[in-house]
Amino acid sequence: MNVCLAPCPVVFDLDGTLIDSAPDIQACVNAVLTDIGAVPLDLNEVRGFVGEGVETLWRKVVAARRLDDARMSDLVRAFMALYEHAHDRTTVFPEVSETLETLAGRGHPLGICTNKPLSVTHAALAHAGLAHLFDCLIGGDSTPFRKPHPLPLRRALERLGADPRRPHAIYVGDSEFDAACAASLGVPFLLYAQGYRRSGASEMVHAAAFDDFSHLPALVEAHGQREGLSAAWS
Ligand SMILES: O=C(O)COP(=O)(O)O
Ligand SMILES: [Mg+2]
Structure with missing residues (x-):
């Protein structure tokens, strides 16, 4: 040794x-989903999606809510605008x-x-x-x-x-x-x-x-x- x-x-x-940080990530994801009329995620779903970075998080969100893949970059951009300032939760x-x-x-x-x-x-x-x-x-x-x-x-x-x-x-x-x-x-x-x-x-x-x-x-x-x-x- x-x-x-x-x-x-x-x-x-x-x-x-x-x-x-999952509650803040959840709030940011759900703000974006609500904006496009999609069903929000619960906290356990979010916990299960965190850990491989923002792109993978959104690939999983898009798959879970059966959204169009072509929307990914817009969704990620909208999310990032909120994410940097999300600390309260x-x-x-x-x-x-x-x-x-x-x-x-x-x-x-x-x-x-x-x-x-x-x-x-x-x-x-x-x-x-x-x-x-x-x-x-x-x-x-x-x-x-x-x-x-x-x-x-x-x-x-x-x-x-x-x-x-x-x-x-x-x-x-x-x-x-x-x-x-x-x-x-x-x-x-x-x-x-x-x-x-x-x-x-x-x-x-x-x-x-x-x-x-x-x-x-x-x-x-x-x-x-x-x-x-x-x-x-x-
Ligand atoms: O998935 C993320 O964005 C961050 O997750 P980590 O801090 O557990 O690496
Ligand atoms: Mg981790």
Whole structure:
């Protein structure tokens, strides 16, 4: 085992991991759907559609409401105009702020790797009062690929100073897309089990799962010591 000398970078997913943003996403989607006379989505439908970025969210909405595919780009444009300003229904999950402060105080470089567009990510973190805690933000439009492709997480880790040949780091997220991109980089994945995942935890590769953010610092110390190696880094 490779014992680390410096606190390892810890990268976080955003929606369903640090913030419960589904109510705001639902409100924006439903404003657009109502405008065109379509039936609104309930909150569980929205939770099930979040995690692969805005385009995929809308592909799923269009399929669920049997809308014409040709309307996609107009619908996405109308949604984005609302999404950047939609914060009032979003909450930070319990103990998130305190836990991030603890990790930062211990010297862990912190980053975000989300499929949410970068401009919306900036706005959401600022509104949640969390922006100052992160050294690096990677959004769904920051690289040519979105999760589960490993490139966004790889970029975040590089920016936080992880050694590409030896990615000594942790990724914390809520979805199968997060688990998959961590696995392809050989980075231990810590699963927040109260988020928006569709699969059972047992179907996802993870080093540990947790329900309470106050347990995270101990998990980071336990799993951040491990060395991961993967072809994706070579
Ligand atoms: O799907 C999105 O837009 C964002 O989801 P994520 O923060 O869980 O990556
Ligand atoms: Mg998520």
